[in-house]
Amino acid sequence: MSTVKANSATQAPLVQVERPLLLPSIYAGNARSVMRRGILATAKTNWLIVVSGFFEPVFYLLAMGIGLGTFIGDIELPGGQTVPYAAYIAPALLAVSAMNGAVFDSTWNVFFKLNFGKLYDGMLATPLGPFDVALGEIMLALLRGLVYACGFMIVMQVLGLNLSWTAILALPVVLIIAFAFASFGMGITSYMKTFQQMDWVNFVMLPMFLFSATFYPLTVYPEWIQWIIQALPLWHGVELVRGATTGMLTLDMLWHLAYFAVMIVLGMTLTTRRLKALFLT
Amino acid sequence: MLTLVPQQSASNEPVISARNLVKKYKDFAAVDGISFDIAPGESFGFLGPNGAGKSTTMRMIGAVSTRTEGDLSIIGLDPNVYGPEIRSQLGVVPQSDNLDTELRVRDNLLVYGRYFGLSRSYLGPKADELLEFAQLTEKAKARVDDLSGGMKRRLTIARALINNPRILLLDEPTTGLDPQARHILWDRLFRLKEQGTTLVLTTHYMDEAEQLCDRLVVVDKGTIMAEGSPASLIRQYSTREVLELRFGSENNAAVAKRLKGIGDRIEELPDRILVYADNGEHELARVTELGLNPVTSLVRRSSLEDVFLRLTGRSLIE
Numbered sequence: 001m002s003t004v005k006a007n008s009a010t011q012a013p014l015v016q017v018e019r020p021l022l023l024p025s026i027y028a029g030n031a032r033s034v035m036r037r038g039i040l041a042t043a044k045t046n047w048l049i050v051v052s053g054f055f056e057p058v059f060y061l062l063a064m065g066i067g068l069g070t071f072i073g074d075i076e077l078p079g080g081q082t083v084p085y086a087a088y089i090a091p092a093l094l095a096v097s098a099m100n101g102a103v104f105d106s107t108w109n110v111f112f113k114l115n116f117g118k119l120y121d122g123m124l125a126t127p128l129g130p131f132d133v134a135l136g137e138i139m140l141a142l143l144r145g146l147v148y149a150c151g152f153m154i155v156m157q158v159l160g161l162n163l164s165w166t167a168i169l170a171l172p173v174v175l176i177i178a179f180a181f182a183s184f185g186m187g188i189t190s191y192m193k194t195f196q197q198m199d200w201v202n203f204v205m206l207p208m209f210l211f212s213a214t215f216y217p218l219t220v221y222p223e224w225i226q227w228i229i230q231a232l233p234l235w236h237g238v239e240l241v242r243g244a245t246t247g248m249l250t251l252d253m254l255w256h257l258a259y260f261a262v263m264i265v266l267g268m269t270l271t272t273r274r275l276k277a278l279f280l281t
Numbered sequence: 282m283l284t285l286v287p288q289q290s291a292s293n294e295p296v297i298s299a300r301n302l303v304k305k306y307k308d309f310a311a312v313d314g315i316s317f318d319i320a321p322g323e324s325f326g327f328l329g330p331n332g333a334g335k336s337t338t339m340r341m342i343g344a345v346s347t348r349t350e351g352d353l354s355i356i357g358l359d360p361n362v363y364g365p366e367i368r369s370q371l372g373v374v375p376q377s378d379n380l381d382t383e384l385r386v387r388d389n390l391l392v393y394g395r396y397f398g399l400s401r402s403y404l405g406p407k408a409d410e411l412l413e414f415a416q417l418t419e420k421a422k423a424r425v426d427d428l429s430g431g432m433k434r435r436l437t438i439a440r441a442l443i444n445n446p447r448i449l450l451l452d453e454p455t456t457g458l459d460p461q462a463r464h465i466l467w468d469r470l471f472r473l474k475e476q477g478t479t480l481v482l483t484t485h486y487m488d489e490a491e492q493l494c495d496r497l498v499v500v501d502k503g504t505i506m507a508e509g510s511p512a513s514l515i516r517q518y519s520t521r522e523v524l525e526l527r528f529g530s531e532n533n534a535a536v537a538k539r540l541k542g543i544g545d546r547i548e549e550l551p552d553r554i555l556v557y558a559d560n561g562e563h564e565l566a567r568v569t570e571l572g573l574n575p576v577t578s579l580v581r582r583s584s585l586e587d588v589f590l591r592l593t594g595r596s597l598i599e
Binding site: 014015016025026027028030033034036037040041044045117118119121122123124125126127128129279280281 | 343345346347361362363364365366368369370371373375377378379380381382383384385388392393395396397398399403444445
């Protein structure tokens, strides 16, 4: 029989919360504990799913870029430079894999935790606030996105599809894309109650993947369709990554980055508010 | 960075203090103006039927639900402002287990401890100590889903102790457990109480409240009906003994009329008649003298169930 140490009123408290200056009542400055929990849970349960996610864009690259690409030849970039078809779609696939990884982690993963597990209830009974939980889950999604991106970059390098040293910039860009999608995805998921609603996520993602200048330039569309695609986030991601791997850095990229900055702020605000509304009522 | 250390009160200043606490969901008041103080080291209970507002009160104390009106102070802090600080000093055992099913038993304790920002060097030995306390040492590497209901509950309690909480909140700790598992759990909780942990619990079991609570409030429809120790509540609102008579559901109502004058008070339930008296056997003799022959009769000591019945006119578990 053991005894657990008593906690008399005279004893100094074990835990001392350091108040972050930012968002003090909903943030305890400990999002990393949520991320580490995710890493441990992933390592113990579903690492195979994580590994399989890496191969998806690689298969696309082999089939479309190398296979189909031999019939297509070179593609002319807006800057006038021509690149092999595989080098044209590879950066787009990298942006897509960042999006997919982030969206999977922040939608399906979060959906299950919100509706079937009571994980967040438990977390929020500790000093953690909703902002810690949101940030921790998103950091996990980013980490996964980063691992995929590094793997894919190596594949691109081996196949000679990185046309410039600036390709290395694609890694931070991929993180920004993943952050934006994950923060928004988690906020939207918090409204979802059924599997049918979750299908809408795929309904939005698939056309965005196919039509965001992923496989051919935007100029094939009439102008009004171009406007729609330019309003959607993936196109901005594709442009950024493609600019980096082909070495075409332009000032336009600042606009793409600004787009993601706004998306991140809105997404984090939405997610934190929703978690607060759901759990701290 | 500001470091905020909750004030340590050496005196008997209450660790939880509520004044006219109200929680409304739209127009419905789940908690409707309750006031109470809980002293350090005290074991305090909320006794009431389902829907009485117990869990809502617990969530407000746990700093995960904001009050609509009134004042609430936990370890001297306002939960609306100091949520993370307050929660860092609490251990919470929710009504339904919310263990992390993706992690093994021991990892549940370690990971939960990290949510409090506790170091690995502290958490390793602490987790082992708590597993032993919860009699789960052999299950350290088991999956959570493979544990029995009682084991899950003990793990949840062990988890709530990872941060050496000043206050342990238990929302219906033994609901849904078999009698043996309940007794093991009570034993563990009683040890914590002996060591001076402040326990705050809700229950709709009278025996649980009598076993564990120094003091309790009887709540119904969001308000406090009575307050005191289990013994004093029984003294105040009931008699020493209760005579339970069954004449068959058809006859109870008719017989009850003829029992006027027997005992201090008579309570007529659908399946039986309760006669409140200081000497149950004596009253039973008077009943038979009237020529009434109950199908079954039973003399027992008064319990909190009787207090509740007296205060609300309803049974606790319906």
